[in-house]
Amino acid sequence: MISKYVNALLMPLLLLGVVIGIWSYIALQIPGFPPPGEVWSELFVVLSDPFYNNGAGDQGIALQLGNSLARVFGGFVLAIAVGIPVGLLIGMSRSAYSAMNPYIQILKPVSPLAWLPLALFVFKDVNMTAIFVIFITSIWPIIINTALGVRSVSDDYLNVARVLQLTPFERVFQIILPVAVPFIFTGMRLSLGIAWLVIVAAEMLTGGVGIGFWIWDEYNNLNYSHIIIGIILIGVIGYILDTLMGLIADFFDYRKRGRV
Amino acid sequence: MSAKPFLNIDHVDKIFPLGGGKEYVALRDVKLEIAENEIISIIGHSGCGKSTLLNMIAGLDTITNGVILLEDREINAPGPERAVVFQNHSLLPWLSVYQNIEMAVKKVLGDGLSPSALKEHVAKYIEMVNLTAAQDKYPGEISGGMKQRVGIARALSIQPKVLLMDEPFGALDSLTRANLQDHLMRIQMQTGNTVVIITHDVDEAVLLSDRVIMMTNGPEATIGEILEVNLPRPRKRLELQHNPEYLRCREAIIEFLYQKFAKHDD
Numbered sequence: 001m002i003s004k005y006v007n008a009l010l011m012p013l014l015l016l017g018v019v020i021g022i023w024s025y026i027a028l029q030i031p032g033f034p035p036p037g038e039v040w041s042e043l044f045v046v047l048s049d050p051f052y053n054n055g056a057g058d059q060g061i062a063l064q065l066g067n068s069l070a071r072v073f074g075g076f077v078l079a080i081a082v083g084i085p086v087g088l089l090i091g092m093s094r095s096a097y098s099a100m101n102p103y104i105q106i107l108k109p110v111s112p113l114a115w116l117p118l119a120l121f122v123f124k125d126v127n128m129t130a131i132f133v134i135f136i137t138s139i140w141p142i143i144i145n146t147a148l149g150v151r152s153v154s155d156d157y158l159n160v161a162r163v164l165q166l167t168p169f170e171r172v173f174q175i176i177l178p179v180a181v182p183f184i185f186t187g188m189r190l191s192l193g194i195a196w197l198v199i200v201a202a203e204m205l206t207g208g209v210g211i212g213f214w215i216w217d218e219y220n221n222l223n224y225s226h227i228i229i230g231i232i233l234i235g236v237i238g239y240i241l242d243t244l245m246g247l248i249a250d251f252f253d254y255r256k257r258g259r260v
Numbered sequence: 261m262s263a264k265p266f267l268n269i270d271h272v273d274k275i276f277p278l279g280g281g282k283e284y285v286a287l288r289d290v291k292l293e294i295a296e297n298e299i300i301s302i303i304g305h306s307g308c309g310k311s312t313l314l315n316m317i318a319g320l321d322t323i324t325n326g327v328i329l330l331e332d333r334e335i336n337a338p339g340p341e342r343a344v345v346f347q348n349h350s351l352l353p354w355l356s357v358y359q360n361i362e363m364a365v366k367k368v369l370g371d372g373l374s375p376s377a378l379k380e381h382v383a384k385y386i387e388m389v390n391l392t393a394a395q396d397k398y399p400g401e402i403s404g405g406m407k408q409r410v411g412i413a414r415a416l417s418i419q420p421k422v423l424l425m426d427e428p429f430g431a432l433d434s435l436t437r438a439n440l441q442d443h444l445m446r447i448q449m450q451t452g453n454t455v456v457i458i459t460h461d462v463d464e465a466v467l468l469s470d471r472v473i474m475m476t477n478g479p480e481a482t483i484g485e486i487l488e489v490n491l492p493r494p495r496k497r498l499e500l501q502h503n504p505e506y507l508r509c510r511e512a513i514i515e516f517l518y519q520k521f522a523k524h525d526d
Contacts, residue, residue, distance in 0.1 A: 157350065157352060159338075160352070162319075162320060162338040164364055165339060170367070174352075174363065254354030
């Protein structure tokens with residue numbers, strides 16, 4: 001019992017001490033690198049007035065993060081809206097799979113930043129560009145996992161559907177989707193993680209407002225402690241997003257109700 | 261046998277193409293007439309095509325040559341008048357016991373039932389397999405024997421003309437199996453269903469059936485012998501142990517399986 005708490009609490013704290021030690025050493029070696037103490041006190045400055053708005057380019061941290069989150073959700077929702085039907089289609093139809101698979105495999109590894117100039121040229125709008133880049137990079141795990149979920153429906157369940165003479169529509173909603181839903185959520189969880197990674201890079205290039213822009217802006221202001229604060233906040237929010245998605249996924253996963 | 265058999269398996273072949281112009285003849289010239297309310301067992305070694313035969317009656321497998329008729333209507337697709345109890349129960353794990361049966365009833369009988377009649381109907385079949393106490397549990401929360409009882413209740417709840425059972429108790433321990441066999445006999449006496457059971461258990465075949473169909477080994481498996489079991493119903497497992505007719509039937513099947521058509525591999 002005691003060793004459990006030691007592992008859960010004391011060990012991370014111990015490691016934190018080591019990290020702060022190394023960090024302090026680096027700060028001594030590189031002139032201008034913010035030491036832990038400075039970042040700690042700056043964190044309170046940044047968090048004390050998160051909602052101030054002095055116009056474009058100078059806004060509180062909460063507004064920066066809020067803008068980034070809004071773009072992430074925009075792209076993410078679009079990716080879900082398109083990705084799930086496409087995934088269902090290629091999961092159920094061999095020919096649709098054959099038609100689309102080569103393009104999915106080729107487009108999937110393309111870096112989000114490669115899409116960015118093209119999107120900027122087409123949309124000529126920072127928000128639309130960011131949302132599109134999120135969409136195009138986070139849609140692949142949703143498509144692939146949805147298709148995988150559909151293909152993992154066992155023949156036994158499909159035989160039940162055949163004996164009961166379910167219509168194709170009933171088959172999708174009563175047999176295929178319940179099996180595929182946990183897979184779809186796994187895809188969505190991966191997608192959201194990717195989206196949160198992508199937004200920082202995208203906003204550094206598009207500028208305006210958003211956590212990615214904020215970090216880049218603070219770099220230009222030589223305000224290095226804010227860069228580290230940005231990194232920490234991005235990490236914390238990414239963790240919260242992932243945990244929330246995990247909880248939602250568990251809620252819709254029939255395997256979590258009773259053992260199978 | 262009457263002039264018009266209830267279920268008529270008429271010179272049926274099942275041939276699987278193997279590619280490269282080769283083929284595997286699983287079943288050759290199977291003919292069998294089954295009367296209404298009859299309980300038939302099909303027994304044979306693994307690989308004799310007995311499951312394939314059942315799947316063809318169910319409409320889940322295509323028939324290569326010949327025809328299967330149910331009440332003079334050709335079978336060419338699955339349908340709820342031929343309910344199947346699958347070997348691995350095939351319950352939908354995201355639905356409770358009640359919902360699994362309700363879903364089938366809604367689909368097959370749904371239009372003619374009021375909500376309260378639907379509820380009553382589902383409850384009746386859950387009651388029939390003594391699972392009322394577990395009706396809100398999910399398949400993952402109940403034992404293998406209970407799952408199979410739900411499978412039987414689901415199959416019966418859609419009031420099929422024929423109940424097709426593919427080694428329904430094969431995956432269960434022998435005590436649970438005996439219990440379910442008794443359940444099945446009691447329910448069949450209530451409902452009067454026509455039942456076709458695939459099995460590889462000699463005692464199960466004799467205990468449950470009016471006739472036991474013995475299959476030869478594949479390839480080109482077919483019906484080797486048909487054994488009439490002249491035991492009155494209801495049958496009591498204990499009383500049968502020394503019944504001469506029971507022993508005669510048992511012996512005949514064992515002789516067929518292990519002497520005439522013994523399988524020497526595995």
